[in-house]
Amino acid sequence: MIAAMTPLEWAEKACDTLMNKFEPEKLPPDRFHYHQGVFLSGMEKCWRASGKQKYYEYIKRWVDSHVLADGSIKKYNSDELDDIQPGVLLFNLYEQTGDERYKKALHTLVPLLKSWRTNPSGGFWHKGNCQNQMWLDGLYMAGPIAVRFGSAFGESEYFDMMAYQAILMARHTKDPVTGLMYHGWDETKQARWADPVTGLAPEFWGRAIGWYPVAMLEMFDYLPDNHKDKAEMVGILQDLLIALTKYQDPVTGLWFQVVDKGDRPDNWREVSCTALYVHAIAKAVRLGYLDAKYMEHARKGYQGVIDTVKFDADGNAIIGQICIGTGIGDYAHYIARPTSENDLHGVGAFLYMCDEMNRAEI
DSSP: OTTTOOHHHHHHHHHHHHHHHOOGGGOSSSSSOHHHHHHHHHHHHHHHHHOOHHHHHHHHHHHHTTBOTTSOBSSOOTTBGGGTGGGGHHHHHHHHHOOHHHHHHHHHHGGGGGGOOBOTTSOBOSBTTSTTEEETHHHHHHHHHHHHHHHHHTOTHHHHHHHHHHHHHHHHHBOTTTOOBOSEEETTOOSTTSOTTTOBOSSOBHHHHHHHHHHHHHHHTTSOTTOTTHHHHHHHHHHHHHHHHTTSOTTTSOEESBTTOTTSTTOOEEHHHHHHHHHHHHHHHHTTSSOGGGHHHHHHHHHHHHHHOEEOTTSOEEOOOEEOOOOOOOHHHHHTOOEESSOHHHHHHHHHHHHHHHHHTO
16 A cells, blocks of 8 residues: 555545544644644645645634634734744635635734844744744744735735845854754844854754745745845755755665764654655755756655654554654754654644655656
8 A cells, every 4th residue: 555655645644644633623732823734734735736625624624713703813822933824824715715804814913023023133033932032943934924925915025024034044044064054043142052152053953944945935936036035045945955965864765853963873863854855855846946856855755754654553644753842952952852643743744745746746
């Protein structure tokens, strides 16, 4: 069965597995949050590719359990970028139904960014209790929704806003030696993890690096090609993805939890970052941002992830080797993080991967 399954069939299997486990209203955690948002964003891609209405209905039920009739959102943290991200699901629901509450909810969430707290250089705080800290993850949380909002509602200031965030983040987190990007940057150097000279996080964490190019490519879906910052952003994307190919495990095709230290015996191969890299490389090739030769890395990574998937007695997929949600720390911090099976952001990353590999018709 495994050898015969296409990327789309793998995506459907992953969606069905989570649908069997959770009624949509019960997806954890009990608030409007990116854990559900990335999984359901992946499910939305599966719905578009498969045409199966059950996926659309599942997404709609989750959103409807959080968005009230007046367009307000029942429970979310208005100072956390993580709780902005699931709003990206509202665009499709508004397009499909014309229900104004989805539009109102978008106008509740996205304009929060106009008054978001920033570091001295204007970079968004990741959340209220992370003063002055920019995390790579943050571009995925705010970038795609804001740029799409700008496109949908004719508010081009969001193009400039998120291009600035992407470029600022890259300028400060990119390592000139490896080409990789550190997990975070604190301009004030006050965070316990911040380097006292640079303010940088100490390591290159796998999944954080994955969110950044995925976000950039989703922003490109709606950012005008003639935007003043597009060329610089494309260069940043290309440099990062090419740098990542140098750290892929040649044996399994996977990437490591701490990306540049695969030679250490306690480091381990992590599935969600691999899935995000595969998606980003394959999408960048499809859209002409990377040479087609880089698809070999996407194919090898895809197969590496598929090789890790197991099945339970009921035929549900078990996607493992997923690092749980993780803040910024040192090498020991990342290596000691527990792993989970069928974690929502891990399955979401898996769905992103399958969608692009389906388009590539491997």
